[in-house]
Amino acid sequence: MIGLLPAFVVIPLIAAFILPLFGKKGKDAATILANAVILLLLVLAVVAVYSGKQGIYEIGDWSIPLGINLVLDGLSALMLLAIATVATAAMLFSARYMEQYTAKAKYLSLFLLMVAGMNGVVLSGDIFNLFVFLEIASLASYALVGFGCGHEELEASFKYMVLGSVGSIFILFSVGLVYGHTGTLNMAYISQTIQNNGGLNAGLTFALALFIVGFGLKAALVPFHAWLPDAHPSAPAPISAMLSGILIKTLGVYALSRVVFNIFGVSQATGWLIIVLGLISMIIGAFLAIGQEDLKRLMAYSSISQIGYVVLGIGLGAALIQKGEDKLASLAILGGLFHLVNHAVYKSLLFLNSGSIEMATGTRRLEQMGGLAAKLPYTRATCAVASASIVGIPPFSGFWSKLILIIAAILAGYYWIAAIIVFVSLCTLIMYLKVHRYVFLGQLPEKLQNARENKGTMLFAMAFLACLCILMGLLVIIPGLKEAVLDPAVKVLTGGFEYSRFVIGPGG
Amino acid sequence: MRRSIYLVLTFIIWILLTWPFADGTVDLQVVVAGIIASAFVAIIFHDILPKEHHVFVSPIRIFWFLVYVPVFFYYVTKANFDVVYRALHPQMPIKPGIVKIKTNLKSDSAITALANSITLTPGTLTVDLTEDGYLYIHWINVKSDDVEQATCLIAQRFEWFIKKIFE
Amino acid sequence: MPYALCFLLFMIGLYCAVVKKNMVKIVIGIMVMEYAVNLFLIMLGYQAPVQLTKSEKQLLSTTPIAAGQGPVVSDETGQTEEKLSVPSVAPILSREDLIEDENGQVKISQLFRMTTVDPLPQALVLTAIVISLGSLALMISICIRTYEKYGTFDITEIRRLKG
């Protein structure tokens, strides 16, 4: 398995550049190839998680820190699986959905480029390489947001691009600072140098602050969230699913937690900073979402709110590790990471639903729809599952992750955090009741009499994600699964500096 | 024909760029790479090259070119001193202006060579040229604004040689 | 001091990107930031000139790569002569860091590292320039497309998305 690590980056990269060679005639062949590549990635990711192997891969046979390395540990494997799952569903969905756009081969190419970039971010063990892959994924996503070339798309893409570029520059600046202070770019060696120096000095603290701002911009935490509600609705629906489902988590939350936990080491201040960012995101995102009239925009704000949960869990873990309560910390981080995976599934399902609705009705305005329950039964069913999941109704996946977060908060003695979690869940309930009320119930407008469900791969993609939504709860209920999938990832984060020992090896 | 001429030309330039004879021996790898690169360039990009390639194979034209070089340098040096004189003279005896001259040259390369010769000579500068063989020259010290006379003063001395070389 | 100027340039770029209302000017501001960071990275590799003794100069007169003794050099048979040393600290050495062997001689690779600038930031900057080239092209094309749609570069007039 370890020998195959570069395949996660190389296969989509090569496929991305082969696709345009097909030209206009080979559109179907291109679609099939892209789907096959993504499925292959899914299989590889499942193998990576299932085999439980961990290790590093030295590119070009150069030993670290001279060379660049790829690292597969529990967290990376979990993220790879999440990326591959969402990408599979989105790719299946776009096989039909993207027929309405002209340059489909270019779309598929950019899609694969984005997947390659995200896989690279997750696997990279070199901080500059992390930046490079982050930029690849970001550039592909900027282009995909503006793919429709309409007024809104271009405006949203420009906004996204300006803020994303500023975030990238912050990260690059911070990488430079870290290199200046530690003399190496390998994440494990940076971490080791920091441990040997006995903590952060002023320059490294500044670098950490820049990292938090940069990755916060990528993750759309609240003070830096302005681009998300524009960018995500403007993209084509499968891309919205990818962006909201997984891109902000990979580029934002994953990179942030990797940097904070494994490289710089947690501290009380960073932990609380992250908790506060998460709480603000939760509350403000939820409040803004309720007032929206645009279906996808509502979901985008809800993404901000949900990313707050993930960040809250991780921040709570960071604060608790510092207090010495390792058990509680791992519980909180488990909640955060589990919520990350859950949110990846149900938010992408919701966006795919919105794509299906938009394709059937031609509008995204809530007040122009109504009574679609009879016309779009499958969409309605899957949307109901996803909504129940995001709100946190018991058997569905969202419930379990929120439950874990609440338990962790209560056991740690932060009752007010638990109260906020419950309160924001209620807000979420309101907004998704609003979606159902406006879209599926009520009077069917005259215009929409001809609305039809789209069958085929689109339906299959939605059904696939809906099944996942229902079954994800088993991840924590069935004992063996939790140890196999989630616990290694949690251990990586709670382990902190163990990461450097793991990469460098016992002798280093 | 044209391809082989350009192959040789580009190969010479390659040799000048890389100079594989540095340590007494010939570096065969560089030479072979040069042949491949020049062949590649000559075969693929020959069609855009100008048509006056026969200049390189005619000994008489090359002879006239070799004669033209010292003559041209003589005129350039002379014009240099002239401009220096005008620049340093307290009263600055200049009379700038743009004159129109006529040329009998037909081929593109010849006109280009004439225009560039005029531009390279200090004091005169080719501004524009028209389709029917007129050139507009900016002149630091306009002696005559008559087309015939200006042609005599500026272009005649180069034109003869260039005609020998290119046409 | 140069670092402060670099930071000033960064701030100018940030100011330009935040305050200006013309889309092209925003892009220019972002690029100024990018170049400030590139400048900063290049300066990280700076090595102050070191006074060398005569014997050290002699030692350095052949380039380490040609002499086959450099830090990462293999000779004709493909074997590395010097064991790859793992730089766990900054790759640039100062005079205090030099380690002499039993003959009182300093290894050429150490001397080389003491007298040359750090090449790694230059590689980083090259990569960063390529990336910024890509993002610049994308940004400018989006600006042009937006201009075609809206007929203006002023972001205060491009406001279809609200809330």
Place this chain on the structure above:
Amino acid sequence: MKGMTVIVKTISSWVKVLIILFGIYIILFGHLTPGGGFAGGVILASSYVMLMLAFGREFVQKDLPLSLDSKLDCLGAVAFAMIAVLGYVFGKSFFDNFLSQFGRHLRLISSGTIPLSNIAIGLKVGASLFLVIFILSTFRRDSSDDKQE
């Protein structure tokens, strides 16, 4: 766009071949002298940009159609990745320099796969940079044509 005067056209058609040759030189000697795939690719692209300025877009479009250009672009990228994968197949690891035993240093054939990667990068950078400049230069023209029609 009709292009510039005869002088510019003649000179640029003379010089273009030399620029391309220089670009090839920079690419091929990237592992021995300063330069390499990126710099050489930029030089290659600049030769076509010069032609575009001198002769106009239509001429260049005939010489190097956009479809061919984008194909070259993809080909360069695929070739680069393939060299990396070949390292995995024939060598120890991905990107392994599996040809490194050939040649002596300071000769042209000395660095194994690095010159090959340089060629691929040169192709990719040259094609894509020219593509970017060409497409950016056509944007406005399209819109003004639309308005006239």
